[in-house]
Amino acid sequence: MNILVTGGAGFIGSNFIFYMLDQHPEYRIVCLDALTYAGNLETLEPVMENDNFRFVKGDIRDREFVFDLFEEENFDMVVNFAAESHVDRSIEDPGVFLETNIMGTQVLMDACREYGIERFHQVSTDEVYGDLPLDKPELMFTEDTSITTSSPxxxxxxxxxxxxxxxxxxxxxxxxxxxxxxxxxxxxxxxKLIPLMISKALAEEKLPVYGKGENVRDWLYVEDHCRAIDLILHEGQDGEVYNIGGHNERSNLEVVKTILDELDKPESLITFVEDRAGHDLRYAIDPTKISNELGWEPTILFDEGIKKTIKWYLDNKEWYGNIEDNKL
Ligand code: NAD
Incomplete structure (x- = not known):
């Protein structure tokens, strides 16, 4: 199995590469990444020497380059993580979001059509369903929820x-x-919220929280996500959409307070700032379909996952320190 993973030098893509090389040591993984501000080759260092891994620097919008890579590699599957992913940046400058996230996806699928593949998997987001009210906790996004978007x-x-x-x-x-x-x-x-708050709390800087911090997100530990994609690749049905959610809803303020508590830092560091334009109130995923059809369940609940995440950032200060120095 030869799998193309786009955007693999970013957050979820890199975790997915580690997961796949670990779970399927016989698979070959090729990572295609443009190394934008969000991509970091240092992240992939642990697998650079792996004979079943290849890193290729390139842009999914570059049709000729992408087609040449498909010609050379004969991929069986493609998992598309490559994207501009930060809502605030899309409000400042929407253009590149349309180019990479839409046109880049088209280029990849055209190459898939030309060279033939078993599966093209698109990594999408619950944000395509818009948002839910804060006062109706029984409401959740299913795969049939209509598409209603808020941000570019x-x-x-x-x-x-x-x-x-x-x-x-x-x-x-x-x-x-x-x-x-x-x-x-x-x-x-x-x-992004959690690593930003961890690094600010460690530096004892002000922690900026939008509005009153009431917005609710459903937190999914990245490894649970990677396992879900692996399952979909192997057992998912052609043409289907699968929601993946952790049943771990928390308000932003709760998340920030948990981080401060874990790091033993005072809540006085919290500073409320002007709300994001068009800020979605609540996201909540109903993962019944993937649970019933593919047997997926989240295994890491928020209280455990946040501890693991904080520990990772404490153990890897150099990794995010280098990023902050070079790119933020
Ligand atoms: P990220 O911003 O950390 O990484 C994106 C990666 O894509 C980077 O390595 C970047 O260099 C690369 N990239 C950007 N433009 C490119 C281009 N034109 N050609 C090639 N590579 C390019 O993002 P992430 O948080 O890992 O998200 C990965 C995917 O998951 C995205 O599609 C995102 O929409 C989706 N998603 C993320 C979340 C989340 O919580 N992070 C939630 C839902 C969905």
Missing amino acids: YSASKASADLLVEAYNRTFGLPVTISRCSNNYGPYQFPE
Whole structure:
């Protein structure tokens, strides 16, 4: 099995590469990544010497380059993580989100059509479902929830999902899509909530929290996500969408207070800042389909996962220190 993983120098993609090389030592994994501000080759150091791993620097928007790579490698499957992924940046500058997240996905699928593959898997997000009210905890996103986007980021991801479904229907491209909730764990770029708050708390700097910190996210430990994608690749049905969620809803304020508590830092470090424009209130995933059909369940609950994550950042200060110096 020769699998192309795009965006593998980023947070979830790198964790997925480690997971797959560990679970399927006989598989070959090729990582294609443009190394934008969010990509970090240092993250992939542990697998660079692995004979079954190859890193290729390149852009999924570059049709000629992507087609040459497919010609050379004869991939069996493609897992597309490559994306511009930060909502705040999409509000500042939407253009690159449309180019990478939509057009880049099209280039990859065109190459899949040309060279033939067993499966194209699109890594999507629960943000394509818009948001839920804070006062109706019984409501959750299912795969049938309508697509209603709030930010240029989520609009670009939703557009890509629709294109993936269209390539399946029109061209018969074998595809699957997964829509997951907020991930956390090792190697996450410190612009995202959890690593940002950990690094600020360690430095005893102010912790900026949007609005009143009431927005609720459903936290998914990254390794549980990787296992779900592995299952979908091998047992998921062609053309299907699978929601992946941890049943671990927390308000942003709860998350930040937990981090401060774990690090023994005072809550007085919390500073409320002006809310994000169009800020989604609540995300909550109903993972019944993947649970019933593929037997997936989250194994790491938030209280355990946040401890593991904080420990990882404490043990790897150099990793995020290098990023902060070079890229933030
Ligand atoms: P990330 O920002 O950490 O990593 C993205 C990677 O893609 C980086 O390594 C970057 O260099 C690469 N990349 C960007 N543009 C590229 C291009 N044009 N060509 C090739 N490579 C390019 O993102 P992440 O948090 O790991 O997210 C991975 C995927 O999962 C994304 O598609 C994202 O939409 C989705 N997702 C993430 C979350 C989350 O909580 N992080 C939740 C739901 C869905």
